[in-house]
Amino acid sequence: MRKLSVLTICLFCSTLFAQDLSFSKSGKNVYQELTNPAKTSAEEWSKVTSDINVSFASDNIRYPKERVPSVSSENWIVTAWKGEKVHSQILVWTKKSILELSVKTGDLVNENGVRINSNKINTAFVRYVMTDEFGEGCGERKKTDYDSSLVEDPLDIINKISVKPNTVQPIWLTVKVPGDIPAGKYYGTITINAEKKFDLKISLNVLNHLLPPPSEWKFDLDLWQSPVPVAQVHDVKLWSDKHFALMKPYFTMLADAGQKSITAIIIDQPWGSGHTFCKDPSLVTWTRKKDGSWSYDYKLFDRYVDFMMSCGINKRINCYSMVTWDLRFIYFDEAKGDTTSLSLKPGSVEYLDFWTPMLKDFTKHLKGKGWFGITSIAMDERPLQSMQAVISLLKQIDPDWKIALAGGAHPEIAKDIYDYCIIIGEKFDPDLLKERKDAGKPSTYYTACGERYPNGFSYSPPAENTWIGWYAAAAGYTGYLRWAYNNWTESTLTETRYRTWPAGDCYQVYPGPRTSIRFEKLIEGIQDFEKIRILKEQFLQDGHSQHLRELDDALSGFTMGNLAIIPAADMVSKGKRILNEF
Numbered sequence: 001m002r003k004l005s006v007l008t009i010c011l012f013c014s015t016l017f018a019q020d021l022s023f024s025k026s027g028k029n030v031y032q033e034l035t036n037p038a039k040t041s042a043e044e045w046s047k048v049t050s051d052i053n054v055s056f057a058s059d060n061i062r063y064p065k066e067r068v069p070s071v072s073s074e075n076w077i078v079t080a081w082k083g084e085k086v087h088s089q090i091l092v093w094t095k096k097s098i099l100e101l102s103v104k105t106g107d108l109v110n111e112n113g114v115r116i117n118s119n120k121i122n123t124a125f126v127r128y129v130m131t132d133e134f135g136e137g138c139g140e141r142k143k144t145d146y147d148s149s150l151v152e153d154p155l156d157i158i159n160k161i162s163v164k165p166n167t168v169q170p171i172w173l174t175v176k177v178p179g180d181i182p183a184g185k186y187y188g189t190i191t192i193n194a195e196k197k198f199d200l201k202i203s204l205n206v207l208n209h210l211l212p213p214p215s216e217w218k219f220d221l222d223l224w225q226s227p228v229p230v231a232q233v234h235d236v237k238l239w240s241d242k243h244f245a246l247m248k249p250y251f252t253m254l255a256d257a258g259q260k261s262i263t264a265i266i267i268d269q270p271w272g273s274g275h276t277f278c279k280d281p282s283l284v285t286w287t288r289k290k291d292g293s294w295s296y297d298y299k300l301f302d303r304y305v306d307f308m309m310s311c312g313i314n315k316r317i318n319c320y321s322m323v324t325w326d327l328r329f330i331y332f333d334e335a336k337g338d339t340t341s342l343s344l345k346p347g348s349v350e351y352l353d354f355w356t357p358m359l360k361d362f363t364k365h366l367k368g369k370g371w372f373g374i375t376s377i378a379m380d381e382r383p384l385q386s387m388q389a390v391i392s393l394l395k396q397i398d399p400d401w402k403i404a405l406a407g408g409a410h411p412e413i414a415k416d417i418y419d420y421c422i423i424i425g426e427k428f429d430p431d432l433l434k435e436r437k438d439a440g441k442p443s444t445y446y447t448a449c450g451e452r453y454p455n456g457f458s459y460s461p462p463a464e465n466t467w468i469g470w471y472a473a474a475a476g477y478t479g480y481l482r483w484a485y486n487n488w489t490e491s492t493l494t495e496t497r498y499r500t501w502p503a504g505d506c507y508q509v510y511p512g513p514r515t516s517i518r519f520e521k522l523i524e525g526i527q528d529f530e531k532i533r534i535l536k537e538q539f540l541q542d543g544h545s546q547h548l549r550e551l552d553d554a555l556s557g558f559t560m561g562n563l564a565i566i567p568a569a570d571m572v573s574k575g576k577r578i579l580n581e582f
Contacts, residue, residue: 029158029512033128034494036150040066045095045166052094054198057170059089060463060569062152062517065128065168069093076173077203079580083179083211084527086204087520089126090171092194098163101125101194103171108188108204116178116186116204123190124155126170126517129496131459131503138449143497153458153517154493154510163194172517175204183208207580211530215312217258218533219469219526220442220479222318222421223508224263225251227304228278229488233511238281239300244307250513254485255312257523260442261419262308264301266319266362268339271380272326276487276506286331286358294357298365305371316419316442317371318378318404322346322355322393323386329354347389359397376419378404380483384412391416406446406481421446421481424454424471425560433476445472446481449501453563456482458496458504462521463569467558469525470575473532474558485509525572528579535582547582554578 048068056073063069069091080086092101103123108116131153132146155172163169173190183206192198228238230250236242251259268282269275283304285297305317323346330341344351366372377394379387387405391413394401404419409426420436421444422428428436428443436443447455447468454464454471468480487506489498493514496503508519532551539547554575562571 029156031493034130034150036065036128037148038064038066038150040166042166044068048093048095051096052092052098052194052196052198054090054092054192054194054200056200057089057091058569059087059172059517059521060461060572061089062459062462063089063091063168063170065150066166067168069168074199075201075203077205078175079205079207080175080177081207081209081211081531082177082181082183083213084531085174085176085523087172087174087524090123090173090190090192090200091168092163092171092192093168094163094165094194096165098169098194100160101163101169101192102160104191104193106188106190108175108186108202110182110184110186112182112184114182114184114186116175116181116188120176120178121188121190122174122176124172124174124515125158125161126152126172127154127156127493129153129458129494129504131457132497133459134452134457134502137452138501140500141498146497148497149459151459153496153504154514155516155520157512157514172520174520175202177204177206179210179213181206209531209534209582211527211534214256214258217526217530218478219258219472219529220260220444221258221526222261222444222479222481223254223257223259223485224481224483224487225254225308225485226263226276226278226280226487228281229486232278233488233492244303247307248311250486250509251308251311251313253509253513253515257519258526259313260315260479262305262313262317264305264317264319265321266301267321267324268330269326269328270321270324272324272328275325277489278487282330284362288331288333288335290335294361296358296361296365298362302369305369315374317375318419319375320378321380321382322377322390323379323382325380346386347392351389352393355393356397359394359401363398363401372400376402376404378419379407380405381407384410387413387417418442420444423448424451427475430476437476437478442478444479444481445475445477446483448483449505454568455502456504456508456518456522457502458518459502460504460518461568462517463567463572465518465521466525466528466572467563467568468522469527469529470532470555470558470572473529474555482508528572528576531579535579550578551582 055071056076057071076088078086105118105121107118128150130148131151132148135146152170186204188202190200230247231238231243234246265280265282266284269280283301287295328341328343333340344354366375402418405417406421409422414432419442424445424447433443454467456465472480484506485508489506492511498506509515
């Protein structure tokens with residue numbers, strides 16, 4: 001690998017994203033979905049009495065493209081807090097071609113004439129992607145080994161679409177309730193233009209509770225970000241001004257979900273090679289000079305962190321990683337004129353010699369920038385012995401260094417970890433969890449490729465992503481972590497299957513940027529977490545012990561055992577009904 005390895009990264013990924021580049025270069029947002037492997041039943045569609053049909057539908061169901069849906073509702077009745085974002089799904093199914101399907105929204109108005117402006121009401125056509133099934137979970141997989149299907153997920157950024165005969169076209173409807181309007185009922189109409197007009201009715205009941213903006217949410221959301229795929233999918237030079245401009249809407253969208261942490265890579269390939277389609281280059285340039293001394297260039301690191309903070313992600317900087325997955329540590333060797341690497345065991349003399357000068361220099365730099373207090377050296381699923389070696393070294397460098405870990409629950413080091421995220425299914429000791437939360441330490445959980453449920457795969461029931469927020473509240477966690485936000489794979493907009501993990505594991509949003517059903521449902525669960533937190537604080541302050549017990553009883557049902565036998569949608573719907581009664 002040469003020093004110009006970033007160019008290699010660009011060339012490597014450009015071929016992988018060729019399908020996406022075709023629409024990106026042309027300036028068009030229109031693309032074709034993959035062929036549906038499921039057969040359409042002509043007999044089933046022949047029984048549909050109307051050529052074109054429109055109805056509200058559940059946002060917790062992924063409706064098959066080829067099946068006639070069993071829904072019939074012209075009314076959406078929904079309850080929300082001030083400041084909350086709520087959503088529903090509308091289905092259009094047709095026996096004939098629709099050349100141009102579009103949607104028009106109107107204001108929502110209460111009995112006193114107070115309006116929720118139509119610009120707070122957004123719609124998006126839901127597109128279909130190829131997915132597979134859980135199978136073995138983690139591990140190498142071939143597409144032919146698993147059943148595949150088209151499922152709803154990306155929310156497109158076009159304002160009209162054509163629809164083929166005997167198919168379903170979903171529409172995602174979102175209402176962002178302003179935080180400064182009176183409580184009460186608001187009514188309005190949404191019009192679906194599908195050769196002829198269909199008017200659907202919205203009835204929104206705004207409660208006298210306020211959900212603060214995402215920047216004030218306490219939920220510790222940590223979806224790991226990947227800057228390189230943004231450059232590749234848009235075919236721009238890595239780290240160019242254009243690249244940073246293109247990243248802005250992606251990471252602002254993440255900040256608007258309440259993201260707290262910047263994912264900052266400080267050494268090449270912290271997860272080893274072959275982990276993803278695009279490599280993970282370091283934001284810090286390591287150079288070993290001819291005289292054996294080291295120099296470290298932080299210009300890109302500083303620019304990236306400043307940029308992410310400008311997007312609204314500014315609470316923490318998690319730096320990956322002092323323990324790479326393959327224990328290879330890559331740097332540029334000036335004497336060789338080439339990039340090289342060392343294989344080092346954490347805690348060894350050679351490891352300490354490699355990391356000590358960098359950490360001393362990095363500590364000084366971070367303090368100069370005013371970032372040291374919010375920065376952690378972060379590890380991902382590393383063994384206890386490696387963690388102990390890292391902790392020992394960091395504390396020698398500066399006892400105030402913070403450390404982050406996503407992995408198993410290790411009581412031996414739990415007090416030394418500032419940002420600790422454990423795999424779902426494991427538990428913090430209750431006294432330790434209380435101690436951590438009292439000290440303001442993020443204490444979260446995560447799901448990964450090995451969890452059949454709950455999860456955010458492209459085929460996962462949508463309500464599972466909402467359930468994630470409820471489980472965090474029930475188990476006493478401060479939030480949730482997931483890899484990854486946008487580590488896109490080949491043909492990202494149409495194909496979510498991957499060579500190693502269940503479909504959709506690598507990302508929650510799509511190029512565009514396009515949000516997704518998965519991502520919107522995750523935000524829904526985070527909002528519910530915040531509502532639960534606010535109500536609990538209010539009940540404690542007002543001495544409403546009965547309300548506290550009712551809320552705790554509602555949360556007690558959110559267990560992994562119950563999720564194995566009760567659909568996430570049923571559990572979440574029941575919990576929401578109880579929340580709305582307060």
